[in-house]
Amino acid sequence: MVQRHEHDDPREGLSLNVDFTLSDDQQLLRDTARALLDKECPPSLVRAYQDDVSAADRLWEHLLEWTELGRGPLVDLCLFLEEAGAVLAPGPFFATSVLWDGLGLDGIGTVAFIDDVTMPYTIDADLVDQIAVVVPDGAVVIDRSRLTLNPVQTLDWTRHLVEVSGSGDFDPPRPFDEEALRERAYVAIAAELLGTARSLLERTIAYATERHQFDRPIGSFQAIQHKIADMALVYEEAWSAVYYAAMCIDAGDDDRHRAAHVAKIMAGAAATRAAKDGIQVHGGIGYTWEHDLHLYIRRAYQSEHLFGTSDWHRDRLAELIL
Amino acid sequence: MRLAWGPEEEAFRAELVDFLDRHAPKRALGLDFATSEEEGIPEWSRQWQATLFDHGWLVPGYPPELGGRNATPVQTLIFQEEMAARGLPRSLHFPGWAIVAPSLLEFGTEAQKALAPASLRGDMVWCIGMSEPDAGSDLASLKTRAVLDGDHFVVNGQKVWTSYAMWSQKCFCYTRTNPDVPKHKGITVLIIDMDTPGIDIRPLRQITGTTHFAEVFFSDVVVPRENVVGEIDAGWRITMGSLAHERGGLWLQTVSGVDHALTDLVGLAKRTGADGNQAVRRRLADAYAQVSALRALGYKGFSSFAQGSSAPEHSYLKLATSELQKSLFELGMELEGPAGIVVDPAHHEGAGRLAFSFFTSFASTIAGGTSEIQRNIIAERVLGLPRGK
Numbered sequence A: 001m002v003q004r005h006e007h008d009d010p011r012e013g014l015s016l017n018v019d020f021t022l023s024d025d026q027q028l029l030r031d032t033a034r035a036l037l038d039k040e041c042p043p044s045l046v047r048a049y050q051d052d053v054s055a056a057d058r059l060w061e062h063l064l065e066w067t068e069l070g071r072g073p074l075v076d077l078c079l080f081l082e083e084a085g086a087v088l089a090p091g092p093f094f095a096t097s098v099l100w101d102g103l104g105l106d107g108i109g110t111v112a113f114i115d116d117v118t119m120p121y122t123i124d125a126d127l128v129d130q131i132a133v134v135v136p137d138g139a140v141v142i143d144r145s146r147l148t149l150n151p152v153q154t155l156d157w158t159r160h161l162v163e164v165s166g167s168g169d170f171d172p173p174r175p176f177d178e179e180a181l182r183e184r185a186y187v188a189i190a191a192e193l194l195g196t197a198r199s200l201l202e203r204t205i206a207y208a209t210e211r212h213q214f215d216r217p218i219g220s221f222q223a224i225q226h227k228i229a230d231m232a233l234v235y236e237e238a239w240s241a242v243y244y245a246a247m248c249i250d251a252g253d254d255d256r257h258r259a260a261h262v263a264k265i266m267a268g269a270a271a272t273r274a275a276k277d278g279i280q281v282h283g284g285i286g287y288t289w290e291h292d293l294h295l296y297i298r299r300a301y302q303s304e305h306l307f308g309t310s311d312w313h314r315d316r317l318a319e320l321i322l
Numbered sequence B: 001m002r003l004a005w006g007p008e009e010e011a012f013r014a015e016l017v018d019f020l021d022r023h024a025p026k027r028a029l030g031l032d033f034a035t036s037e038e039e040g041i042p043e044w045s046r047q048w049q050a051t052l053f054d055h056g057w058l059v060p061g062y063p064p065e066l067g068g069r070n071a072t073p074v075q076t077l078i079f080q081e082e083m084a085a086r087g088l089p090r091s092l093h094f095p096g097w098a099i100v101a102p103s104l105l106e107f108g109t110e111a112q113k114a115l116a117p118a119s120l121r122g123d124m125v126w127c128i129g130m131s132e133p134d135a136g137s138d139l140a141s142l143k144t145r146a147v148l149d150g151d152h153f154v155v156n157g158q159k160v161w162t163s164y165a166m167w168s169q170k171c172f173c174y175t176r177t178n179p180d181v182p183k184h185k186g187i188t189v190l191i192i193d194m195d196t197p198g199i200d201i202r203p204l205r206q207i208t209g210t211t212h213f214a215e216v217f218f219s220d221v222v223v224p225r226e227n228v229v230g231e232i233d234a235g236w237r238i239t240m241g242s243l244a245h246e247r248g249g250l251w252l253q254t255v256s257g258v259d260h261a262l263t264d265l266v267g268l269a270k271r272t273g274a275d276g277n278q279a280v281r282r283r284l285a286d287a288y289a290q291v292s293a294l295r296a297l298g299y300k301g302f303s304s305f306a307q308g309s310s311a312p313e314h315s316y317l318k319l320a321t322s323e324l325q326k327s328l329f330e331l332g333m334e335l336e337g338p339a340g341i342v343v344d345p346a347h348h349e350g351a352g353r354l355a356f357s358f359f360t361s362f363a364s365t366i367a368g369g370t371s372e373i374q375r376n377i378i379a380e381r382v383l384g385l386p387r388g389k
């Protein structure tokens, strides 16, 4: 819905149109990312990372090369993040490419939002060199070693969440566009969630096809089919909403403020729906630690809670449309 | 990926906007779902359809002699955008121009193709006889029997839910010509003149109180053999939704309709003070998120359509839009509070409008393939799940 076109005045036509065709470069980016991440980030790595962050060292060497996507169009970054979310890639890629690069800073870093209801933790603060702490008139860049870090154990260990505090004489704040950074973060985390939702959906379809009960594949039972159809529907809606929002941000279009909330709401819905219904379709095996499903479910719910829960975004969106 | 069309497309849009400003009937603006409380085929609708045809704007992708202007897919989409933005239907009565004419042009004999211009212009009015009492979602089990007897068929049976039957000159009728083969293989489409002896049309009053569809009974109805469309026993191929080149943007009308309904609800919430209630605010925001996502999904579908790939987005859009439409009108009734159940137009301005829309929206998840059938299609044909029994 493009509300800036008032339909009260039938003379004013729609002027906003969206072409979702991926360019050859974008197609290549996506294929390369998918191949790389499938190879370098298997579920075994995700599991090992829980106790040993060095398990992701080799992966990080690869990801580091891709952090420069954070300096280009958001659509391209989202295409990569989607693939990273599909394999639950751990490490400070999101922190660096989305947040740190979003401030136009060099190197590896993250951004700390202090006393913020949507983001009381700092993403992967323990894994970066520098932290930009958001203060009223900008962001203060501080070496990690000068801050106190309190890592908090959360659902999804692939993304470290850290309480950051500290005092002292720091450099003066650098001004930046906080609204733009936040909107970028909403859309970026939504893009990651798309990948996670897609993996859940693909695994669920595969399982429903293999698993037989009553001498039939369970995917031939209509109750299962309709559940999966609804999972796929929300996923398709979310995919389109996320890339629409990314395009709006890249184009500086007025609709970006609303679209960013929509993207986060829809991607949260897609991932949590795929998580809940995905485990239901898997039955008992999905309830085990051994099966990989819970890794995705952890990511889905954790990310749905980051940068504002879905209801928080609904409340913000309501302010914009009402 | 990009956000806007180029100058040539915008020039096309400007010409269209100019035409619409001058010719679009006020009465039709904002009708959205092409449903109306008006029965029959109102004069303004006839005239509007003819005007569109005469100016080459009825089906822009067709050549001028068929009411078009050889528009490209993107131009057609722009046309659909502008119509949808205004909630402007091309006619109150879609079977002739949207389904029958394209089918005749694709499958018909030369003589049948010659019926297309009048059908498009609205001078020839059609109904579509598919559903029967025992053949709804399972259309292929239809039983209306057509037996070939020399140079003509004799038709016996019954159709139901036949929209506009009582105002139509002709019926595009699906009949059983061979009961001894698998059910999809014995169906034949016949063009049946509605004034042929033996046809009995009994209008059915709908849930809204208005009457738009009917039961149609056929008793020994004689139909010339040359009225077969396509081949005998090969009627299953001639299925609905044949405006192939418009398929990429057909969603625009319904998505925009839902969008307009939501805009109305936002206005209603403000008037009634319900906009101060957080639960209501969240529901409206959620509906907004869904409509925006569906619009984006529609454009994504168009992008693959324009590249020639088949777009599964259609089933997703049909399912989601129709379900959302129902839930929005239901929310609207709720927001109206006690006024929501008043249908006496004398009671207050706009009384009963939402209730009418709500009741009308029940059809959207039934007609044209029910929501359950859409989910079956998504599961088995789009996602490739194993077929059910």
Ligand SMILES: Cc1cc2nc3c(=O)[nH]c(=O)nc-3n(C[C@H](O)[C@H](O)[C@H](O)COP(=O)(O)OP(=O)(O)OC[C@H]3O[C@@H](n4cnc5c(N)ncnc54)[C@H](O)[C@@H]3O)c2cc1C
Pocket: B127, B128, B129, B130, B131, B132, B135, B136, B137, B138, B160, B161, B162, B163, B164, B213, B363, B366, B367, B368, B369, B370, B371, B372, B373, B376
């Ligand atoms: C306003 C309106 C206008 C119409 N106009 C026309 C017209 O002009 N011409 C015409 O031919 N028809 C017309 N129809 C008929 C319409 O196409 C049928 O109503 C529709 O195809 C459903 O068939 P049915 O009503 O027999 O329901 P049924 O097929 O009996 O369905 C009843 C319920 O069973 C469910 N169901 C059925 N099969 C399955 C399955 N395989 N899996 C899961 N669930 C299933 C359905 O989803 C539904 O919930 C119109 C209908 C309406 C409401």
